[in-house]
Amino acid sequence: MTSGDPATPGQDPGAERGWDPDRWLLDRELFGIRPGLDRMRALLARLGDPQRDFDAVHVVGSNGKTSTVTFAAALLRRRGLRVGAYVSPHLVRYAERIQLDGAPLGQDAFAAVVADVRDAAAAVEAAGEGGADAEDPVTQFEAITAAALLAFARSGVDCAVIEAGLGGRWDATNVLPGRPPAVAVLTGVALEHTRWLGSTLDRIAREKVEVLKPGGTLVLAADLPPEALAVAEEVAGDREARIVRAPADPGADVPTPGARYQRRNLATAAAAVEAQLGGTDPDAVRELARSLVVPGRFETVEQGDGTRPTILHDGAHNAQGMAALADALAAAPPGRPLVALVGVLDDKDPEAMLAALAPACDVLVLTAPRNPRALPAERLAAAVEAALRTHGPPAPSAMVVPDPHEALREARTLAGSTGTVLATGSLHLVADLRRGADAGPGAAF
Missing domain, CATH: 3.40.1190.10 (Mur-like, catalytic domain)
Structure with a gap:
């Protein structure tokens, strides 16, 4: 041939x-x-x-x-x-x-x-x-x-x-x-x-x-x-x-x-x-x-049982998607505290995204997908500060954990046995978490 x-x-x-x-x-x-x-x-x-x-x-x-x-x-x-x-x-x-x-x-x-x-x-x-x-x-x-x-x-x-x-x-x-x-x-x-x-x-x-x-x-x-x-x-x-x-x-x-x-x-x-x-x-x-459930779209991947938190994955990747996600959280209130594990790509508007999501959350854990186009977690933290200055309270606490799998472990600890961990900001972050800590970086699209 x-x-x-x-x-x-x-x-x-x-x-x-x-x-x-x-x-x-x-x-x-x-x-x-x-x-x-x-x-x-x-x-x-x-x-x-x-x-x-x-x-x-x-x-x-x-x-x-x-x-x-x-x-x-x-x-x-x-x-x-x-x-x-x-x-x-x-x-x-x-x-x-x-x-x-x-x-x-x-x-x-x-x-x-x-x-x-x-x-x-x-x-x-x-x-x-x-x-x-x-x-x-x-x-x-x-x-x-x-x-x-x-x-x-x-x-x-x-x-x-x-x-x-x-x-x-x-x-x-x-x-x-x-x-x-x-x-x-x-x-x-x-x-x-x-x-x-x-x-x-x-x-x-x-x-x-x-x-x-x-x-x-x-x-x-x-x-x-x-x-x-x-x-x-x-x-x-x-x-x-x-x-x-x-x-x-x-x-x-x-x-x-x-x-x-x-x-x-x-x-x-x-x-x-x-x-x-x-x-x-x-x-x-x-x-x-x-x-029909679409993977990575407001998907419960682990159900809390009183000894561990519930884990949700949602690939919301812009302000419009984050607003829809916040609406979904209001319609189906998660267990508290709600810890959002957030990582985005560098061609997004993280300030607008976080302004839409942050009021629904108790804690933000800021990370970066393993992708060449990922926004560094430190820059995401700056966007959080800008969003809160612009849009005001309620203001969840925020912390930076650059590696997504270490960030997930921290988010689980913060959520405790009754809370919820929400991984969002990009399907690339969701993909990283599903592939496991030993997997390589994700794809560009």
Whole structure:
């Protein structure tokens, strides 16, 4: 097989002795984030353009993408389709990002598609295709996205629900062919990734809705800011696309106590599935609402029993997400004291995040994810002080513990036998805690 040919199903090039697909992907993190589509298109061409082999629902937004993707994929399965789902980041292994009919891709199949992507990336870089070369190589996110699209094509999925990584316009996922019904979903818009997406809500919204295809359908979550709505309507009008506004409530409760934002995500997912397939299935929505929990989203990972605290994981990563988390805590009061273990990335607004969360907490333990883009814990502490000066009491006590696993041990001690430890601020922090103290750093997305 040449590097430009799609692999034959059943081959297992990833089983090469001594080769680790996770390590190869992690090493690609060193090349950083470089938005653009030329490298990605060249890479996919080498792989046989697998993105053309299935329908897709493309999900963009600042918050709620993974939950919306997970819910939409589950609803599509309930309508009888074979379904792929692509989410990020992962919590333990990269293969978690590529899901087939609700389960992560098996490790052998994952190794096989990543090995083919590795070979295609080497060929693209050697030939200078798409502007790629040793100085501008295929990035980690491009590689794992290509692996997902290749896996979906090989597995014969009818439809894949694809989560964008950063923005939309220049995100590596924006290579889907857009054949009808070409459904795109906007879950929310908040100030994030401002160095790449812009510093205002309207600019960020525009970068995200650029994934909308001419004549397609744009599903809008409830409660979008006016700036985002205006941009969405403008872009949809220019492209003769249909707008579907999802309701705020799906008509069914969700299994995560207090997480009312998940009701909105489920309603958005149901609207996306209706736009994709036509018709509704309220029974499927109600059945899903009773059973599905999204890992790392207001998730109880350890239940307190009078001898140890309850441990919650929530990947809220911007001020909007923190406000939703605070709302969830108010609706489902945790055991006290509530100790928030917080770590964020350096492209966020930690002051606004902590202003939203801190009043709900008794103690803050400030740390840093094991990620090259992590905000140092000392700078996070400065943001706490600024937030409290600006927004005033109530002011929880705060302490700095740079290593996340040492920080978790300290938080457990502070929470005692009746309290709650809430790990939040980034899914990368949640992933660090799930991987264990001896694991290496996490991924960039």
